[in-house]
Amino acid sequence: MTTALLTPAEPAAGAPVARRVLTGDRPTGPLHLGHYFGTLQNRVRLQHQGAELFVVVADYQVITDRDIADRLAEHSEGLVIDYLATGLDPDRATIFAHSAVPALNQLLLPFLSLVSVAELSRNPTVKDEIAHSRQAAVSGLMFTYPVHQAADILFCKADQVPVGQDQLPHLEVARTVARRFNERYGARGPVFPEPRALLSATPLLLGTDGTKMSKSRGNAIPLAADEDTTARLIRGARTDAERRITYDPATRPGVAGLLQLAALCQGRAPEQVAEELGDGGAAALKRTVTESVNEHLRPIRARRAELAADRGHIRQVLRAGAERANAVADATLGEVRTAMGSVGSD
Missing domain, CATH: 1.10.240.10 (Tyrosyl-Transfer RNA Synthetase)
Structure with a gap:
């Protein structure tokens, strides 16, 4: 199945302005010029177009390809600083840490039941990430990474997700999970939208070694560099x-x-x-x-x-974002439990 695509700078004819967009980053180090031109500018553009942005600091996902989460709090706050410095408005965008939203993470179990082991093992993005993993051994979390991302996307019912070409297979997993959940449990109507990909108009930005700019490859120019x-x-x-x-x-x-x-x-x-x-x-x-x-x-x-210089403000941004994200996640998890007929649902 082909992933539905939409470029934010050039909306498809007759397409509505994005209603709800999910995007974010793992706090593994400073953001760089590849992030800025590839994603951060697009987020600000979407914000100006009236989109409702959910921006996840994916702290739980740091350990997908490494054994420990190094300097996690420092890197998480650094992400938020970069978001705000490049133009995101915390009054208009919900900026939150993955680990601060328990209901989001509870979606992982029912979502895993909708995807086969064979489908996960064929995912080309997972294969690439395993090849570049920093772990002593590949963990189950790495293997199920696309389903974690599906939970990130679907908890807020995002209908559009900014991604690069290399992330399209992950988004296709989220679309598959949404479709299968609706088919299996949507007798009263669909619970989840099938999110579309928003591809950046900026081509792949190369690093100082002539390959893709990446924190892990040591070829990036950080936004924070003097x-x-x-x-x-x-x-x-x-x-x-x-x-x-x-x-x-x-x-x-x-x-x-x-x-x-x-x-x-x-x-x-x-x-x-x-x-x-x-x-x-x-x-x-x-x-x-x-x-x-x-x-x-x-x-x-x-x-x-x-x-x-004002870390207290950065932490307050994360607290306020977590409060908004938790309200949305709790509501979505309630819908999922009701649709599945779980114990405790109405």
């Missing part, structure tokens, strides 16, 4: 020996990735940036990228410094 650190990271980025700067992602991925980064910061096409650089070589390219990134992030970093 200007000198940003310059150092970009100076170390992989390019090639050709002096003429051209935008050719297929044969010159390192150069193309840097051009794309400068272009995103400048609001232009990478081909235009390449044309201006001409025969300037890698040094001119890296200098342009550094200046573009630092200029673009300067107001975000200033706002981030203000937020980081």
Whole structure:
């Protein structure tokens, strides 16, 4: 079955503005430019379009691919700081920690009964995550990760979910769970919508080594980095020996990735940036990228410094978000129990 797709910057003809959107991140370290251009900007755009945003700090899911959750509280608060610094409004978006919403996690058991072991073992995203796992041995939590994400999505009945291409198989599991639950238990009417994918209009952003920018690969430029650190990271980025700067992602991925980064910061096409650089070589390219990134992030970093100085406010944002998320999760779990005829349901 094909996942329904929708690009947030270009809604499908006749499609309503998103009613409820679920998105979020695992608190495994600082967010970086790949997150910013790939997801954070889209969240702010959806907020401005009138969507109701639920943003999960997926702390329970940190241990899917590692043995311990390192510096969990620090990283969780860091995520919230990045969310607010880039424009999310906690009065309009429900920002909450996964572990603070018990009813959400209770959905996992009935949802697991709707998916076969064979279906989970075929999931290409799970296979990739297992290959890059930091665990001494692959845990059952890693294997059932897509169903955890289905609970995250369906507890608030999100109808649209911003994802990258590599996350589409996970979203398809959520759609399958919703459909099968409705078929099996929806005699009084469907309980869950089948969420659609919101694909970012931003292509995959490459890291300093020419591969996908990722915290775990050590090739990312964090939003929290200062200007000198940003310059150092970009100076170390992989390019090639050709002096003429051209935008050719297929044969010159390192150069193309840097051009794309400068272009995103400048609001232009990478081909235009390449044309201006001409025969300037890698040094001119890296200098342009550094200046573009630092200029673009300067107001975000200033706002981030203000937020980081008031951790009490960040914790209050999480408390208020958890209160709203718990009310929604409790209501959904009540519907699930009623539909299943569980003991204690009305």
